[in-house]
Amino acid sequence: MSDESPNDGRDGTAADSIDPKLLEILVCPLTKGPLRYDREAQELVSEQARLAYPIREGIPIMLVDEARSLDD
Amino acid sequence: MMADLLGMDPDRIGRLRSPERLAYFDPARIWEVLRPAPDCTLIDIGAGVGFITLPFAKAYPGAKVYGCDILEGMVGLLAEDAAAQGLDNLAASLMRPNAIDLPDGCADIVIMAQVHHELDAPEPLMAECHRLLAPGGTVAIVDWKDEENGKSPAKGRRVPEATIRAHLTGAGFRDLDSHEIYEFHAFITGQA
Numbered sequence: 001m002s003d004e005s006p007n008d009g010r011d012g013t014a015a016d017s018i019d020p021k022l023l024e025i026l027v028c029p030l031t032k033g034p035l036r037y038d039r040e041a042q043e044l045v046s047e048q049a050r051l052a053y054p055i056r057e058g059i060p061i062m063l064v065d066e067a068r069s070l071d072d
Numbered sequence: 073m074m075a076d077l078l079g080m081d082p083d084r085i086g087r088l089r090s091p092e093r094l095a096y097f098d099p100a101r102i103w104e105v106l107r108p109a110p111d112c113t114l115i116d117i118g119a120g121v122g123f124i125t126l127p128f129a130k131a132y133p134g135a136k137v138y139g140c141d142i143l144e145g146m147v148g149l150l151a152e153d154a155a156a157q158g159l160d161n162l163a164a165s166l167m168r169p170n171a172i173d174l175p176d177g178c179a180d181i182v183i184m185a186q187v188h189h190e191l192d193a194p195e196p197l198m199a200e201c202h203r204l205l206a207p208g209g210t211v212a213i214v215d216w217k218d219e220e221n222g223k224s225p226a227k228g229r230r231v232p233e234a235t236i237r238a239h240l241t242g243a244g245f246r247d248l249d250s251h252e253i254y255e256f257h258a259f260i261t262g263q264a
Contacts, residue, residue, distance in 0.1 A: 017169060018142070018169050019169065019190060019191050019192045019193070020192075021189075021190040021191070021192070022142065022169075022190050022191075025080055025081055025084045025085075025143070026079045026080060026081065026143070027079055027080070027081045028079065029077070029078060029079040032081075035079075053079070057168050058142060058168045058169035058170075059142055059143075059144070059166065059168060060079070060142075060143065061144075062078040062079030062080075062143075062144070062145065063078070
C-alpha cells in the first residue's frame, strides 16, 4: 500500500469512502453531463446543473431532490 | 419501461449488458470450475447489471443468490431483470463500499468479477469477502489480465495477478489457484 492511500480499513472511515473509478459510470441524472468527485465534501458535483449529489456511507445518492444547490 | 438509471450513463450500461461480451467472457465457465452445490449460497459483489448473477441464478434455481452493488441504479436494474426472468432465488441488494449487510459465514461462494481493477484499496473488501464465507468457502476473483491484448484496460488500470494473490493471502485466503479459462481475464480462487 502506498502512502497516498491512508484508507486501509482500520481507520474507521473505509466503509464511508468510495473509490473514484467506481464513479466513472455516473452522469448527472438531470443534464446527463459529467460529474466531479469532491472527496472532502463527499459529493458529486454537476457544474452544468449547479447541483451537488451527496455520497452517504459510500453510496452516491443520485436524486435531484437530495442534491445541494451550488448557488444557495 | 426500464428502471430509473439514477445517474448511470446509459451508454456504459448498454456496453455492460452487451451479449458480445459472452464471446470472451462466458460466465458459465466460472461455475464449470467451481462446481457449486445445487443449494449453495452465492454472493456476487459488484454485481452491476447481473452479467454473472442472472445466469447463475437461472442455472442454479435451488441456490440463494445475492447480487450486491453500491449504485442504487444497478440494484434497481438487477431486481427488475430478476423479476422479469422469474428468478425468485436472486436478491439484489445495495452495499456500502466495503460492507455487505449479510451475516458472517453465510456464503459458500463469493464472486468479485471485474471489480478489483476499480479499487484503489481492495484490502478491506477482501476482508469482507472472507467474513462472508463459511469456513472452506470459495472466493472467486475475475479481472482483466495484466497484458496488452486489445481488450484489457491500459497499464495502470490493470492489476497484476500477483497483486490480487497478495490481497487474497493478506485477507486470510489459502490454497489459491489460477484457472486459465478466459483469453482476456485472470480467474483466481481461494479458500476461506
